[in-house]
Amino acid sequence: MxxxxxxxxxxxxxxxxxxxxxxDNRKDVQNIDLxxxxx
Numbered sequence: 001m002x003x004x005x006x007x008x009x010x011x012x013x014x015x016x017x018x019x020x021x022x023x024d025n026r027k028d029v030q031n032i033d034l035x036x037x038x039x
Contacts, residue, residue, distance in 0.1 A: 023029060
């Protein structure tokens, strides 16, 4: 059985990598758009 902390960290890392890949592919997305979404 996986350690819950390890599993959460792996999921967070995967989400971050997916976000970075998305932003790399979408050069039209502006930083201000991300800041507005983040609140």
